[in-house]
Amino acid sequence: MYKQLMTFQQVSRRMLSTTANKQVMNRVPQKQKMFQEDNGIPIHLKGGATDAILYRTTMALTIMGTAYVIYELVNAALPKKK
Template sequence: KEWNALQQVARRTITSSARRERNRVPEKQKLFQEDNGLPVHLKGGATDALLYRATMGLTVFGTGYVLYELWKASFPQKKD
């Protein structure tokens, strides 16, 4: 009897603690499969565009900085 009661309490705790959210997968599938001329990494909206631009900006800045450091390292300063 104790084991059965313990199972019921555990089952009730697990099933009642989970939120019931609706399945948004079909909505997302429709959004990302729509043929609207946008690349898939921008179909999510303004947030995707912002993240894309930030990533590209950091990439360009990082590449420029690495090239600058390589140039600086290839022409060392003369010590007096």
């Protein structure tokens, strides 16, 4: 039992003490410059095509969800006659 506990401690230390091998380039200044630029594009669309797709998907899901809720409310308010 003690040997298993010591092995577990070594493995957990090794996992927590590892460092990243790659250096990641800091892109924050570039993103700040892009988002602070005054070019007439709304802030939620300045990220490019990905932002536009995410925005349209979110709006479509919101509209479909709202329509479904209204449909279910109407069904609950006006039950079918037997």
